[in-house]
Amino acid sequence: GAVVSQHPSRVICKSGTSVKIECRSLDFQATTMFWYRQFPKQSLMLMATSNEGSKATYEQGVEKDKFLINHASLTLSTLTVTSAHPEDSSFYICSARDPGGQTYQRLYGYTFGSGTRLTVV
Amino acid sequence: AQTVTQSQPEMSVQEAETVTLSCTYDTSENNYYLFWYKQPPSRQMILVIRQEAYKQQNATENRFSVNFQKAAKSFSLKISDSQLGDTAMYFCAFMKHDNGGSQGNLIFGKGTKLSVKP
Numbered sequence: 001g002a003v004v005s006q007h008p009s010r011v012i013c014k015s016g017t018s019v020k021i022e023c024r025s026l027d028f029q030a031t032t033m034f035w036y037r038q039f040p041k042q043s044l045m046l047m048a049t050s051n052e053g054s055k056a057t058y059e060q061g062v063e064k065d066k067f068l069i070n071h072a073s074l075t076l077s078t079l080t081v082t083s084a085h086p087e088d089s090s091f092y093i094c095s096a097r098d099p100g101g102q103t104y105q106r107l108y109g110y111t112f113g114s115g116t117r118l119t120v121v
Numbered sequence: 122a123q124t125v126t127q128s129q130p131e132m133s134v135q136e137a138e139t140v141t142l143s144c145t146y147d148t149s150e151n152n153y154y155l156f157w158y159k160q161p162p163s164r165q166m167i168l169v170i171r172q173e174a175y176k177q178q179n180a181t182e183n184r185f186s187v188n189f190q191k192a193a194k195s196f197s198l199k200i201s202d203s204q205l206g207d208t209a210m211y212f213c214a215f216m217k218h219d220n221g222g223s224q225g226n227l228i229f230g231k232g233t234k235l236s237v238k239p
Contacts, residue, residue, distance in 0.1 A: 034226050034227070043232055046226050093166065108168065114163070114164065
């Protein structure tokens with residue numbers, strides 16, 4: 001099963017509404033969670049870094065008030081897209097590292113959620 | 122600032138053959154990690170292989186190996202005995218090493234779409 005569980009996998013919302021995306025680390029404590037955005041046929045662009053118990057660090061050009069990140073516990077980080085508009089439609093992915101991972105994937109790499117496809121209509 | 126460049130938007134290879142994906146990067150850092158990630162149609166990101174910059178020996182993981190040329194800032198991925206399941210987007214990524222133990226973020230290239238043909 002997924003080490004980082006991301007929900008929902010797909011969401012369609014009306015323009016002007018807010019959408020919350022959750023990423024949960026199932027069997028390790030994620031002190032840091034990274035949030036990426038991926039446009040069709042393009043690369044992953046870092047949006048922000050969330051740290052448990054503190055404010056998120058946003059990349060240049062990412063609106064803090066539009067993309068609210070909360071990392072209230074060591075196993076849960078959320079991204080809320082507020083007042084969504086069609087241009088916010090994208091694929092959003094979270095990732096974290098499990099320093100105690102027992103497999104090559106988990107020990108040496110970052111574990112990614114399965115992504116959320118957001119469509120704003 | 123670090124940049125990662127993948128100059129091959131798409132590549133194809135016949136099943137069982139070998140293919141090499143190119144990646145170059147730019148950084149002023151001396152300590153860093155380089156990664157190849159695979160993103161199949163499911164969109165799940167999967168680590169293929171990782172290289173530590175301080176290691177001269179090229180990393181290998183089963184059918185996957187890299188050619189790491191630090192001076193040239195080149196990090197190519199070789200896939201041997203290609204399988205249909207290798208069909209995916211492949212992303213080269215860079216991460217700065219932080220001796221303080223904090224976790225750095227990955228900087229990705231634009232990706233190479235690999236198609237393995239039967």
